[in-house]
Amino acid sequence: MTLSNPVPPGDSGSADADLAASSETVATTARSPWYLQLPIISHLRRSVGLQRGMLITGLVLVIGLLLTALFAPLIAPYGFAATGADGVKFGGQQPPSAEHLLGTTVTGFDVLSRVIWGTRTAVAVMVCAVVASLFLGVALGLLSGYVGGWLDRVLVMLADAIYAFPSLLLAIVMSIVISGGQSNAWGGILAAALSITVVFVPQYFRVIRAEVVRLKAEPFVEAAKVIGTGHRRIMGTHLLRNSTRTLPLIFTLNSSEAILTLAALGFLGFGIEPTSASEWGYDLNRAMADATSGIWWTGLFPGLAIVAAVLGVTLVGESINDLNDPRLRTRKKRSRAARKVAA
Amino acid sequence: MTDTRSPQRLAIEDLDVHFATDGGDVHAVAGVSLEVAPGEILAIVGESGSGKSVTARAILGLLPETAEESGAILLSGTDVVGLSGKRLRALRGEDVSMIFQEPSSAMNPVFPIWWQIGEGLKAHRPKMTRKEIRAEAIEALEKVGIPDPAERIDRYPHEFSGGQKQRIMIAMALALGAELIVADEPSTALDVTVQAEILDLLRDVRDRFGTSIIIITHNMGVVADLADSVAVMYRGSVIERAGVKELFASPREEYTQKLLAAVPHLGRNSAWTALSQEQQQEIEDAAPVVVAKDLVIEYPGRLGRAPFRAVHGVDFTIRAGEVYGLVGESGSGKTTIGRAIAGLERTTAGSLQVLGHEMNGVRERDFKPVRRRIGFVFQDPATSFNPHLTIQECIAEPLIVHEPGQSPAQRAQTVRSLLESVELPGTYAGRYPHELSGGQRQRVSLARALVLEPELLVADEPTSALDVSVQATVLELFRELQERLGFAALFISHDLAVVDSLAHRIGVLLRGELVEDGHGPDVLHRPSHSYTRKLIASLPVPDPIEQATRRAAFAKEWGRDAAT
Known part of the structure; x- marks a missing residue:
């Protein structure tokens, strides 16, 4: 018997009559509406104490990021490429003031607007990159793990080969191949997303493949084979649904890595042109020279935006990781009242 | 204090x-x-x-x-x-x-x-x-x-x-x-x-x-x-x-x-002696369902190593309506034989006829129609169900695969009546496997194996993961279903007492070889191989006084040489 997870009440009875009765209660407590069983919501309900605090902080940051991205045109005081309003130039390197809450950059952009519009680029790249690598990685992993043999060996070798490259270098190469280094908004976003995809696909591939290889030997898959179930049904019904447990975790951790890779690409000059879209990494790059001359506002705020976005997504991911693992999960202490009754 | x-x-x-x-x-x-x-x-x-x-x-x-x-x-x-x-x-x-x-x-x-x-x-x-x-x-x-x-x-x-x-x-x-x-x-x-x-x-x-x-x-x-x-x-x-x-x-x-x-007691209520003379004769005369002749099963070795031979030239026959009990210690090849009959393991040499199909060199496509005539019950009820499917979906899976023409309502009807025959309420169909206890899950496992009314059931240690009292009720259910539906069964277990209470014929495996094959009472009272005798003697019986005399007898025959 396991000690960390004492058997549910339905498992301990001897007579079948009280088994049926106690299972009834198990069933009613275990069944809750579908929306409460969604990954992050169910995690939030299960969490307590510090873990709950971490998860909520992360969620607040992430939701803030998403809302800012969605309502950027309403929130931002100016456009991302605007160097002046009503025919009047903002002027370069203006310190924070009532007109420009966070000041202006050397090229005369409003820093606050750039930071707010930057969330759009970040979210777009994050979603494109993670979704593309998710579908490709899961499909390949499922196939490779289930079929095995030479297909598996070739795919694993390819994944290893991609791992061998420094991911940023690979992303730079990909962005040069795809867009020649610089381009318009969607071209830039897709180039960045695709180059991140190439780096992430092996991760999803590996995780799903490992799960599938493990699950393939599970009795319930063998039970399906004994029945004569076809390959497609085994992969779709039995393997896919059971192997995607860890995906929300990689999903969030990869999202934060996507933001960082995008920022790094922009910082190194392989990002999106400032007139096509706002991008934090690019702004940071331009702010480098300012920092030595005491102009702090051009670098600080895009940097803070990156930190907040990455922190939010990572906190959510780490909390999910801890909450998924029963050994890391903290639980509610028994209430004092219950303890008194017992004593 | x-x-x-x-x-x-x-x-x-x-x-x-x-x-x-x-x-x-x-x-x-x-x-x-x-x-x-x-x-x-x-x-x-x-x-x-x-x-x-x-x-x-x-x-x-x-x-x-x-x-x-x-x-x-x-x-x-x-x-x-x-x-x-x-x-x-x-x-x-x-x-x-x-x-x-x-x-x-x-x-x-x-x-x-x-x-x-x-x-x-x-x-x-x-x-x-x-x-x-x-x-x-x-x-x-x-x-x-x-x-x-x-x-x-x-x-x-x-x-x-x-x-x-x-x-x-x-x-x-x-x-x-x-x-x-x-x-x-x-x-x-x-x-x-x-x-x-x-x-x-x-x-x-x-x-x-x-x-x-x-x-x-x-x-x-x-x-x-x-x-x-x-x-x-x-x-x-x-x-x-x-x-x-x-x-x-x-x-x-x-x-x-x-x-x-609930504890099975070796030698009491043997399944074979419980049958009447006519029933015994009927089973003896029935057509064979599984025939193994000189069956060899090997697992391929690592590169440059000899393959591991799990089963060495085994002969046995399971007739229609007969329960064949296979006993042996871990590594004796009993599970391998069960898996080979269900087509989960390839045979290396010899012949294994399952429901008239030769398993040596069989192709999955040719064997698929035979699968519906075979049921399989796995050892661990906790892992043999897909945790994401309801009991209804789990039991209905064989129907979906082999009778795609059936309507969902028909399937639900079949599942419900099956749940009743394994003594579970019909409302359990909507539950998930983890909401059931071990014994209940093993009943569902039986229901899934029987949904297509198979002629042959392979049960691989179906009760070894269960508590004694639960084991007794599941075994009772198995016996009753077998009598009612009359399927042939291969019952694999390491517990001689359990096998004897259920199987008409018992085979004892030792390192891949069948050293004993006969009806329950014959094997228990007149074992021909020394390993069978040791197996019977070392099985403790739930009676301290009887066990003390058995222990003395065991010590006399095998005693300290086993320890040194």
């Missing part, structure tokens, strides 16, 4: 353990009080979830962080409950030691045996030299009857068999001079013949060193064989505490009576 000079080696007073879980608070142990005298062997019996392991682990302070305990555990006068790490560590090993169920996972595979024994010694006597440790290790291994200890202390755990590893675990406990050994199902993972040796060793240890032993088990045969007194646990409390003879002769509580009644 208690006299610390109490003569008891262990006194548990009013122990209460709570676990904090996702499903709320679980009251695992509720007010348990127990006492163990020096040199006493106490058996704690009960079903899984009755709190017996938790109680035992609390004695060593081995409960997980989520546990909260109250009460007192006086170990040679020291209260263990709430003891700090350092004092607890001093206590562990010297006063109390534990033997785990799975000896292979209780040892560190990268260190030799002397190091493993020395680790405990060093923790208590830090100044010990390597030479002293080795000397002590040799002495400890000698005590538990490992041959050539001086040479074997340099070996690694994987070079020992399961039974020897369990001996080494006992040696470790002895090396530290533990006065109390807590053994958590020490023989469950071992084969019956090895189990007899380990039980013999434990008894010997008690006799020679006066060690008290608490043995946790669900096997009533082990209790009858070894224990002086018994504590029966049910839902976190001790409901009956009695001497072993007294308990078996006149159990007081209704639950204990039920528990004892």
